[in-house]
Structure formats: C-alpha cells, structure tokens
Amino acid sequence: MSYKRKVLRVNLTTGSVATEPLNEAWTEKYYGGRGLGVKYLYEELKEGVAPLSKENKLILATGPLTGTIVPCSGKLAIITKSPATGGILDCSIGGRFAAQLKFAGYDMLIIEGQAKAPAYLVIDNEKVEIRDASQLWGKGIFETESQLHGEHGVATSVLSIGPAGENLVSFACIGSEYYRQAGRGGVGSVMGSKKLKAIVCSGSTGVAVPDMSRLLELTKKLIKEDVLTDTNLWAYTEGTSTIVDMSNSAGILPTRNYQDGVFEGAAKINADSIQKLQPKKKACFSCALGCGNYSDIKGNAVEGPEYETLALAGSNCGVDDLGAIIKFNADCDDLGLDTISTGNVLGFAMEMTEKGIKDFGVQFGDIETYSKIPRLVAQLKGVGEELSQGVKKLAKKYGTTDFAMEVKGLELPGYDPRGSWGMGLAYATANRGGCHMSAWPIAEEAFGDVDPFTIEGKAQMVINAQNYNAIKFSLILCDFWALSMETMSEIMSCVFGRDVPVAELEKAGERIWTLLRLFNVREGFRVADDYIPGRFLKEPLKSGTPAGKLFPPEKFNSMLREYYQIRGWDDSGVPTPEKLKELDM
Amino acid sequence: MAVAWVRTHGSLSSHPVKEGIGRGDGVPVMFQGKRLKVREVFSRLHIPEELVSFVAINGVKSAKDAWVIDGDKVTIFALVAGG
Numbered sequence: 001m002s003y004k005r006k007v008l009r010v011n012l013t014t015g016s017v018a019t020e021p022l023n024e025a026w027t028e029k030y031y032g033g034r035g036l037g038v039k040y041l042y043e044e045l046k047e048g049v050a051p052l053s054k055e056n057k058l059i060l061a062t063g064p065l066t067g068t069i070v071p072c073s074g075k076l077a078i079i080t081k082s083p084a085t086g087g088i089l090d091c092s093i094g095g096r097f098a099a100q101l102k103f104a105g106y107d108m109l110i111i112e113g114q115a116k117a118p119a120y121l122v123i124d125n126e127k128v129e130i131r132d133a134s135q136l137w138g139k140g141i142f143e144t145e146s147q148l149h150g151e152h153g154v155a156t157s158v159l160s161i162g163p164a165g166e167n168l169v170s171f172a173c174i175g176s177e178y179y180r181q182a183g184r185g186g187v188g189s190v191m192g193s194k195k196l197k198a199i200v201c202s203g204s205t206g207v208a209v210p211d212m213s214r215l216l217e218l219t220k221k222l223i224k225e226d227v228l229t230d231t232n233l234w235a236y237t238e239g240t241s242t243i244v245d246m247s248n249s250a251g252i253l254p255t256r257n258y259q260d261g262v263f264e265g266a267a268k269i270n271a272d273s274i275q276k277l278q279p280k281k282k283a284c285f286s287c288a289l290g291c292g293n294y295s296d297i298k299g300n301a302v303e304g305p306e307y308e309t310l311a312l313a314g315s316n317c318g319v320d321d322l323g324a325i326i327k328f329n330a331d332c333d334d335l336g337l338d339t340i341s342t343g344n345v346l347g348f349a350m351e352m353t354e355k356g357i358k359d360f361g362v363q364f365g366d367i368e369t370y371s372k373i374p375r376l377v378a379q380l381k382g383v384g385e386e387l388s389q390g391v392k393k394l395a396k397k398y399g400t401t402d403f404a405m406e407v408k409g410l411e412l413p414g415y416d417p418r419g420s421w422g423m424g425l426a427y428a429t430a431n432r433g434g435c436h437m438s439a440w441p442i443a444e445e446a447f448g449d450v451d452p453f454t455i456e457g458k459a460q461m462v463i464n465a466q467n468y469n470a471i472k473f474s475l476i477l478c479d480f481w482a483l484s485m486e487t488m489s490e491i492m493s494c495v496f497g498r499d500v501p502v503a504e505l506e507k508a509g510e511r512i513w514t515l516l517r518l519f520n521v522r523e524g525f526r527v528a529d530d531y532i533p534g535r536f537l538k539e540p541l542k543s544g545t546p547a548g549k550l551f552p553p554e555k556f557n558s559m560l561r562e563y564y565q566i567r568g569w570d571d572s573g574v575p576t577p578e579k580l581k582e583l584d585m
Numbered sequence: 586m587a588v589a590w591v592r593t594h595g596s597l598s599s600h601p602v603k604e605g606i607g608r609g610d611g612v613p614v615m616f617q618g619k620r621l622k623v624r625e626v627f628s629r630l631h632i633p634e635e636l637v638s639f640v641a642i643n644g645v646k647s648a649k650d651a652w653v654i655d656g657d658k659v660t661i662f663a664l665v666a667g668g
Contacts, residue, residue: 237595480666
C-alpha cells in the first residue's frame, strides 16, 4: 500500500501538533483526496458550524497515488465547509505540495482552531512548527512565497493566501507556486479566518508500492499509450484557451454577464492570441502533459490565462484586451482571488450599472476601472467591499436574482447551459455549487454530437460523469487525463497490491458523491437549492447556434426529478435509507 | 477551382503543421464544383474523425455532414476534457 498511514493534526488555537494513525477502514471505501477528506470532515464537523469560525476545519488530503510515478497524480485536495455556500467544498491544486506532504510522512493534514496572531506552518518531515507570520500578513502571494522560499529553501513547497483571504473575501483562493490555485468557494478565506498565512512543506522519505518493477512498466506503458495521445495532447499544444473558440462557435461563451453566448471579440482572446506570446510550458509533479502556459507580458507574469479566466474576466465583462486580462489574472493570483468568481461578480456589477439599478462605477468593456477592481475587492475598499460578498448576497440585497449567475452561492464558470441542457443539471446538482468540475456534459452536447436541446438521457449522463469524477478526484488524478475506469482499475490494483475491480471503483464513486450530498443535506440543503439562475429559464440566447433557445423550466424540473429517481433520492433530494444501505454507508 | 481555408486546434493542430503547410489563415483545401462535405475535408487532411470534437464553419458550429462552399473558413476542434 502506498499510504503513509499517518495524519498530521494541527490546532492553531492551542498550538498543538500531533500525529495519529490514518483510518485505514475508510481508505478502503473512500481511498483518498476528495473522498477521504470529505469523510473526515463529515465525521468531525458538527452540523451548523460557521465556515469562518474556529470550529471549521481545513483538510489537505493526498491520495493513494500521490508521490508515486503514476502520471498526472500530483494534485492536492483541500476540503472544508464553504463560506460561499455553507455546504461542502473540495478543491484541488496542482504543483508539488501534495508530493512534499506525502514525502514528509503524512497522508493528510487537518488544521483546526484559530491562531491569535498571524501564523504560518512549517513542516519538515517529523519537525512541525507554528511560526509568527506578522511580517508576511498583508503581502501578496508572490512576495509571500518568495520570502518563504528565501528562508526555507526553493525546494520547499508553499501554500499561501493573499490579502483577499486575510480579509475574508467570499471568493478568496489559496495559491501555490505563484500561479496555481485551489480556487473556488472561498477556501482562502477559511485559511484567513484561522489567521494562517502559509504552509511550507518539505519531505525526504519515499513512497512504497507493493511491486515497483510492475508499476514502472505500467507507467511507461500508460505514458506512451494512454497519456501522450491525441485525446489528451490538446492540454499541451494549446491548453484550455482553445475552448474560447469552441464555446464561441457553439454559442455558449458567457458574454456580458451571460446576456449572450457569442462574443464579437473572441478572436482577440483565443488560443491563437495566447500562442503569439510564445508561452513556456510548466507541469505538476509527476505529470507528462505539462498543461501550464507561462506567459509574461509587460511584467505581468501568469500561467495561462486559462479558459475560465478568459471567459469570465474576458467576454463576460465585455473585455477583448488580452493584456488587460493577463494583468487582471496576475493581480487575482497575487491578491488571492478566484478569477472565475471575480469575473462573474464584476459582470454582475456591470449589468447592475448598465440597467441603472446600482451604479458600481464600472461598465462592460471599461478596462481602466476593470483593472482596479481586484485590488479594491481584496482590500475591501470602495465598491470592492460590497462586491467581496459575492453575487448571491448582492442579488438578494438588490432583488436581482434572475441575473445573478450562481448556484448555491458559487458563481458560475464559463458555459451557458441554454446551449447545453445537461450542463444546467450538472450546475444545479453539483455539491459545491455552480461548478464545472463535477460533470462536464459540454463535451458531448455543445462540443459533440449529442442533441443539447433535449433532456432525454441527460440525467444518466450527468450521474455517470459525477460518479466517475468522484473516484478520479479521490485517487487525485488530473482532470486533463481522459482515462477509462479500466485504466484506473489497473493502476489501483498495481498500487494496492490486490485486485481493485472496476465495479468496486464505480460503487465507490457513487458512495463518495452521496457522502458529499449527505454533508449538504445535514446543513439543510434540499431540492430548492438545486436550481439554475432565472435568466437561463426565461431569456432566450440571442446569437449563434442556440439563438432563441432557453432552458424551459418544465424541462429542467423534469430532468431534476429523473436525476433524483436514478440516484435513489426522495423528492426533496435526500438519499433514501435503502440507497445508503446499498452503498454500505 | 473553389477553395476553403481550414484551421485545426488542440491536439489536431500538429496535423497540418507537420505537413509544412503552416498556420495563419489555415490550410487551403481546393475542390471542384460548388461544395464539399466536411467529412471530405477530414479525409483530405488525413484527420481521423474520432479525434474531432466538432467543426465550425465561418465561426458557427456545424454538423460533420454539412457542406463547405468556396471561401468558407472551416475550424476543426480536437477532443478536449475538463475545462
């Protein structure tokens, strides 16, 4: 087995640092990453805990493949209760931190309590210290990371927050290696609420597997025949920016706060425009794909911009100036802001201004004001203070929920579901809110041959994808490796030293998804929380292939009912006792 | 002789490049008559259809059995995952 069989638990209130055995019975059902992290949080957190209170916990989980040579296994899962939604939140972040944590001897790090003064954590194998971070507090992620590398060595890995996390912005993120983020749901503000500025980690142990020769042979075969293939190499050649033209051609590119799905300036912010900057390539630990496009334009260095940033901070704000988007991206990375939510909130503020409901002083395409917004938000200054609350709270305050593009309090990413009805169901039922990482039926519908404007078969399509990703993100394999369940089974059998059949993984995927749902149900989430914004149900798209299309409410409701039935949940969206028994829960 | 200009993206972007045709406006695909099936474009460029996500003609998503006419700009997108 590749586990370290050890959990590191740090309480910032008491200053205690302790290790304990990993619950190995749970690893048999939940494996690691998302699954195991959520299991720990579900069991340890009481119902109703305020996300930014000292009672909330921040769990950093590795997986059974972390630290091995299995390709695309370098990510870290971070699990907590979300301040944006009040429900479960799991994020992942690339880079090397996960491997370092495993090499330091831990499968998981659980952070509890709240420090009295700004602190940072240093993990150097068995030596774990809580140190004073008062000199770092207020600094951006870039400077924080540079200083910590200077003090602890460049070989260490650092997770840190910027001013946005310190100031408890509802969409603050955690950064690592300057340009990588655990972006969504306010995970950075949970860290900020604990007054934890950073975590520095280095480890020097190895990861044992039952048969290294077999794993080496398997890895060689996988890299050649399964990873570096035409199915995955899009991530290397152009990366996610290629999706700008795809979404625009399919008429689902969020434009001016989702008022349209075709952006007239798309050609200025697409993959071709980024390739002209001749980006350098970067990869996570143990990754053969190297999706990171590192660019530097006029002193603004970024990895990306990724599609989601180009969509939400570009077309969604009516901005077609790639330089301005890159600066916006770099500022968000440094300040510790999620670019998806920041762009979404800004698009909402622009529409509020356009409609004369509330003048936020920023118009669609107004690059000068747009460029100032991330700093105002992160520092809670001017309009930034109000925008820092996120779209859901703003919409409630002004009575404009129909064009608040969020689900469960999490701002939507870059796909308009009026041109891909399955994506609407995926948004509505994603446990962490408006999220594209649980299921992405876009590939089959808007970008494929499946009719996007029918509900037939879509509930099952979304469920299959959610269960698949639940297990994939519990093994912590990268989203960009389109591997089969059979390949996952082959890898796990090799790493576990026992047969791990596909059926076991499929059942675990469903179990893990259900556990996330149970967390939210315990917090009071029900069918009314599985919604999509009113705009999608009432206003037809204006341009492109899906022009004239909306998502008819009766179709959406019918699809949701079918989803519950297939899932074995009751009409209110609660998993039935029979389903829980079937899943050994 | 009619001509359509074809661009490929994602992992498919290497196909025309490998043949030394370059990028810019794309690859010219010449054809006799008034129109050509999109699938014939795949065939001319040796692009396996199973690797194609979808095709846009003049920036609008189109079916793989749609017709291409003189002067059309055809964009062929490779399969992608995630987002």
